[in-house]
Amino acid sequence: MLKTFKTGGVHPPENKITEKQAIKVLPVPAIVYIPFSQHLGAPAKVLVAKGDKVKAGQLIAKGEAFISANIHSSVSGKVQKIDEVIETSGYRKPSVIIEVEGDVWDESIDRSDRISKDIILSQKEIIKRINEMGVVGLGGATFPSHVKLMVPEGKKAELLIINGVECEPYLTSDHRLMLEKGEEILVGTQILMIALGVSKAMIGIENNKPDAIAHLTELAKNFNGIQVHGLKVKYPQGAEKQLIKALVNREVPSGKLPIEVGAVVHNAGTSFAVYEAVQKNKPLFERVVTITGKSVKNPGNFLVRIGTPVSDLIAASGGLPEDTGKIIGGGPMMGKALVSPEVPIVKGTSGILIMNREESGRQELKNCIRCGKCITVCPMGLEPWLLEKLVINENFEKAEAEKIVDCMECGSCHYTCPSKRPLLDYIRFGKGKVLQIIRTRNK
């Protein structure tokens, strides 16, 4: 029997429309908007000013805090201005706006296609390089990758897990990457293993991607210590804790990080970015983005420069469909609805999903019928109906005791509720409140 995690989970229609579409390169846009904060943690500090000439790959903002990440220019051209730009989150964020001129890359980047397998850097140098190149988790959480590689005092990493699950419906960017850049991903995996000092890595892939499983399994024969595991399709298997549970049956304690059980998880796309950073000296300034949706004319997977307006990508897929009701940055379960198609693609944008008007509405809300289905599907073993009630009653203390902070916002509860309760809307709000309360208490 195929492995999967045990508690909860749902199986939304997969709709992997673009899984057979090879990655195409999106032409360099005329203008890019690059926010300083595309990662979890402190915003990076800007290094360029209006009028400066930049090259693709040039450092334009430095991540100085412990949890922060460098930002590089994704194009060559002139800095038009530094201004606030509406970003995927819907908020205005300070960004560098660059007018594109040509496509000149920083000389230090190796632009050849040759796969470079020999890893010459030491453990320390690797982590430093990954930091310099601005690599962050590309699965969506955008946690700075080098931080994850620095194992805290007193803990020991035993196992590296590469997340090739891509459990969000519609998205196929990791799938394509695994098929087309499999070898690079495996080299990246080895680099990560060295950085962590582990001798074992597991790559988890859901078995709706049999071609990727077969391909990587074949390639992995030439690498030491890397195993590929097919997993039963179940959402949210791509969540770190669920993936660890599925692969090695260890449960990360509530409020703790995976390193607690000796595991470190990196996304397959991140592994590719690590390869490029370490072997090719290439900063993270482009990524694969799926553009998809039922009404999209030519859905596909594109290699996109960071900062490209979403509208450029939409244009490449045949234009914004007539009946567009919602544009989502990410997948349908955890993605964010965009306020406008003009927002830029950032490091964390794994896909753009266009939903038609009919799909975009929410259904009629009913009383909770106490069916308990939200409990059954919650992968964290929470009681979403109760959390909703507690948040409505502003009983945040009780909500904290009921582990509202453990909610990973996977949306399985709202997805499942027959009464169509907006459980996650309330829980998200309540979680914010509770985190705030905890912060003030710890001061």
Next chain:
Amino acid sequence: MNLLTVSGSPHVFNDTSVSKIMWGVVIAMIPATLVSFWYFGLGGIIITLSAVIFCVLIEYLVQRYLLKEAPSVKDGSAVITGILLAFNVPSNLPVWELLIGCIVAIAIAKMSFGGLGKNPFNPALIGRVFMLISFPVDMTSWPLPVTNRMVLTDAVTGPTTLGILKEGLANGETVSQISSQLPAYQQMFMGDIGGSLGEVSALALIIGGLFMLYKKIITWHIPVSFMLSVFMFSGILYLTDPEHYIDPVFHLLAGGLMLGAIFMATDMVTSPMTYKGMIIFGTGCGILTVLIRVFGAYPEGVSFAILIMNACVPLINRGFKPKRFGEVVKNG
């Protein structure tokens, strides 16, 4: 440009809905309804139809004119209550008594608490118990299956199997003396016995239950723990003194046990929300049922048992939480 919808994730939802679930339950009750029509003829049809019409109408009127909210009778839950009420009464019950039962069930036990989802007790059971207390004679004279299905009146009435047993034991007879008057298990399984409309055929009820399991409307936890605890508890009694306590198979097939375990205790609104809680709930129902049947004043105890356990649901929900992920760490 188009206006874009901006809302929090998730952006897709599965296709269940309250009405799909409720109409699924209605479909699951069709076999037992047909069996009741077969055995009780025109009387059964009239009772069933009136109960459904009354319940739907009362819910509509209450929502429309008293609560002044949009009527939600389309969700099918009033239809369920109607059919369940019909299932719980004898086929010759005067229709006006049935009407009172429906009013109590819908207007008091359901709508006054805030409608579907907010009622602590199963509305049909409240309606039934109210009728049982108000009209004890009419509610306990059970027509035997009719010979001429198209004739309404003069159905032969008689006590239920549980009534026969209780009477006999009260008169000091032993189980083996009484059993000659009891129908065969095969009859009880098919439904060829006296009783309220919906409870007679275990087979039809089980078919409905399997359908609900298949459609994921219910899970096995409540019906199985309910039946199992009845079987075990009555089995223990039987083993201590078979002349005084009847065998467990009889308890399973007699009275409203199947109906209660499959259709009434499983009502999601009034039962616990976690699997652990459901098993506690079902076991409690089973033990209380046997206690009332064997030691109580009434021959049948299913309704009271479920109502008592309904009252415990908030407590059970608080006491039996799901296992939190990452709470107990046992790493291997």
